[in-house]
Amino acid sequence: MAANPSLSHSSYSSSSSASCYSSSPYHRCMLSCPPSTYLFRKSLSFGFCSETPRILTLRSQARNLGHGVSSLASDGDGFASKVSTNFGENDASNVSSVSSSPACSVIDFLNICHRLKTTKRKGWVNHGIKGPESIADHMYRMALMALIAGDLPGVNRERCIKIAIVHDIAEAIVGDITPSDGVPKEEKSRLEQAALNEMCEVLGGGSRAEEIKELWAEYENNSSIEANLIKDFDKVEMILQALEYETEHGKVLDEFFLSTAGKFQTEIGKKWAAEITKRRNSRLRSR
Numbered sequence: 001m002a003a004n005p006s007l008s009h010s011s012y013s014s015s016s017s018a019s020c021y022s023s024s025p026y027h028r029c030m031l032s033c034p035p036s037t038y039l040f041r042k043s044l045s046f047g048f049c050s051e052t053p054r055i056l057t058l059r060s061q062a063r064n065l066g067h068g069v070s071s072l073a074s075d076g077d078g079f080a081s082k083v084s085t086n087f088g089e090n091d092a093s094n095v096s097s098v099s100s101s102p103a104c105s106v107i108d109f110l111n112i113c114h115r116l117k118t119t120k121r122k123g124w125v126n127h128g129i130k131g132p133e134s135i136a137d138h139m140y141r142m143a144l145m146a147l148i149a150g151d152l153p154g155v156n157r158e159r160c161i162k163i164a165i166v167h168d169i170a171e172a173i174v175g176d177i178t179p180s181d182g183v184p185k186e187e188k189s190r191l192e193q194a195a196l197n198e199m200c201e202v203l204g205g206g207s208r209a210e211e212i213k214e215l216w217a218e219y220e221n222n223s224s225i226e227a228n229l230i231k232d233f234d235k236v237e238m239i240l241q242a243l244e245y246e247t248e249h250g251k252v253l254d255e256f257f258l259s260t261a262g263k264f265q266t267e268i269g270k271k272w273a274a275e276i277t278k279r280r281n282s283r284l285r286s287r
Contacts, residue, residue: 105204112199115172122176129245135171138237139164145233149268155225163230166212167219170195189220232269235260239273243280
């Protein structure tokens with residue numbers, strides 16, 4: 001898991017608030033497609049307020065990304081389906097900024113984040129793990145790691161927790177893009193940046209949205225000691241989950257340990273990873 005399936009093709013709407021958005025030019029559930037292109041369109045309408053709500057139209061064109069391999073998406077049950085996550089300038093999501101109260105913007109944003117709870121981490125799906133963790137599960141335990149880690153000189157614990165909470169937030173839209181999808185790192189970053197910008201626009205901008213962007217960029221660029229630590233916790237959480245799945249499902253998940261070996265940047269990351277590896281080796285010897 002490049003730390004991972006999103007964008008199902010259903011449309012969400014609230015029948016009780018149909019009058020709020022029926023006249024909006026952005027509310028489109030079905031649109032015609034060019035004959036040469038099969039275009040998936042998903043309209044997420046968050047009509048929980050009495051005002052005209054924001055409409056987020058996510059459009060994903062089924063085209064190949066890098067090396068001829070399209071990104072794999074998964075529905076909430078972890079079943080993968082091929083869709084592209086193209087959020088280029090011309091194919092970007094459109095968000096209407098028509099009258100929306102702060103409370104409405106917050107609920108709209110949180111509705112998008114709901115997908116973090118339902119989207120399964122693709123690495124586990126690809127290995128046939130039944131009932132695998134979600135993206136939110138992964139981020140939550142990383143935040144706990146930041147909370148319980150001992151005091152480290154020069155490290156802002158609160159900032160670490162915040163980075164852990166938001167580092168995969170764009171996957172609510174683009175899904176969990178893994179190395180097996182063949183999407184170049186630069187393209188993956190571009191897709192996630194575009195998705196993050198859309199989410200922050202739905203939130204209504206302002207200081208909180210800017211903070212989310214800043215935290216995400218800090219992690220993405222590995223540009224602080226806090227980012228270094230959370231990068232390590234990302235790997236630690238993954239190999240700990242791999243060990244747990246090996247124990248629960250009787251599998252051998254070598255690739256997760258091999259892909260992270262020697263890549264930890266901090267002493268605490270190295271120590272925690274060594275403890276997990278020691279327990280795994282002891283378990284493998286006793287089989």
